[in-house]
Structure formats: C-alpha cells, structure tokens
Amino acid sequence: MKRALVHHVRREQRGAWFALLVFAAVRFAAAPVIRYGQGDHAGDLPPAMWYWPVALVLAYAVISWFYLRRSARLGLGTRVGPYLALGVVLVVLITVHVAWTAMHPGFLAGLHGPSPVAPFFNTVVSPAGTIGVALLLLARIERSWPLLAITCGYLGVMLSSGSLPDPSPWGFPRILFEGGVLLLGGVGLALLRRVQGRSAA
Numbered sequence: 001m002k003r004a005l006v007h008h009v010r011r012e013q014r015g016a017w018f019a020l021l022v023f024a025a026v027r028f029a030a031a032p033v034i035r036y037g038q039g040d041h042a043g044d045l046p047p048a049m050w051y052w053p054v055a056l057v058l059a060y061a062v063i064s065w066f067y068l069r070r071s072a073r074l075g076l077g078t079r080v081g082p083y084l085a086l087g088v089v090l091v092v093l094i095t096v097h098v099a100w101t102a103m104h105p106g107f108l109a110g111l112h113g114p115s116p117v118a119p120f121f122n123t124v125v126s127p128a129g130t131i132g133v134a135l136l137l138l139a140r141i142e143r144s145w146p147l148l149a150i151t152c153g154y155l156g157v158m159l160s161s162g163s164l165p166d167p168s169p170w171g172f173p174r175i176l177f178e179g180g181v182l183l184l185g186g187v188g189l190a191l192l193r194r195v196q197g198r199s200a201a
Helices: 002-013 016-036 047-074 081-103 118-124 127-142 145-163 174-200
Strands: none
Touching (some): 016 047, 016 127, 047 081, 047 127, 081 127, 118 127, 118 145, 127 145, 145 174
C-alpha cells in the first residue's frame, strides 16, 4: 500500500512533458533569430547571443510557474527546485562563456578545433546544450526513464549534427531535428501520463 502511494505521488509530481514543450518552442523560435540576428563585425556581440539567456530564463520561469501551480492544486510538494536552480546557473555560465569567447576568439581555441573532445565540448557549452544537461537532472529528480531516453536522444542529435547537411541561414535542419525531439518527447510523455492516470483510476 505504501509503495503504491509513493508511486502515485511521484507520478503526479512529474511534469517534464511541459518542460519539453516549452524548450521545443524556445528551440524553434531560435530560427528567425539565427537568420536575422547575426552581427556584422568580428568581435561584436551579435543580437542573437542575447536571445538564449532571455528565452531560457523566461522558459524556466514558465516551468517554475507550472510546477508551483500544479503543486498547489494537488496539495503535493514539488522537487523541481534543484532543476530550476541548475538551469538558471547554466544560463548565466554559458552566457558569460559565449560573451567572453565572442570578444576573445582565441579563448580555448584548441577545444573548438578538430579533436576527440571538441564535439562534446561544443555541445555542452552551447545554449541549446544546457537544455539537455538540465534535463538529465530533471530525469533523475523525477526518476523517469522515458525522460532520460528522450534527453539522451536530444543530446545525441546535437552531437551528430556534424554529419547533417550544411545548415541554412535559418539553422535548418538542425533546429528541426533538435526541436522535433523535444516536441515529440513532450507529447509522448503527456500521452503516457494520461494513459497511466486512466489505468490508475
């Protein structure tokens, strides 16, 4: 009985489907920013650079609102605080890193060149990569194997982006693949939660 109650509470606390949908929207919305927000001079901070910190902070604020609102409605505590804190910290760190490297192109140049660790490093330190890193923690917090699989798929797509065709000025097809994984993952988790809720009723 106690085990079933714990399982029910954990299921009700899960809301990663909403986070995935929010991040999918953020990823797709980056397309026009990539197309029209690039700087004209080397060493400048392009307008596109400011999209990610603003968009990600707003995304985490919306996700926080969703979890807190649902927690109040269900009368259950939420464990998503560490995830949101990590997300905001990553946004700050990556923003500083991107700004610094834009102003100092030679900074850590060896890690941006052809090396075994370059694809991993470039993925992790990218703004879109921080979404996956934070989702790994959320998968651990919610003890969700499906979310872990979706997150690994998202990071795998990012790591394999070098084998994709040359990107268009809009960032396609990379944005479509990465945003598509998040979108389909969010829809899939939402449907899974509904099915589990009906079976438990």
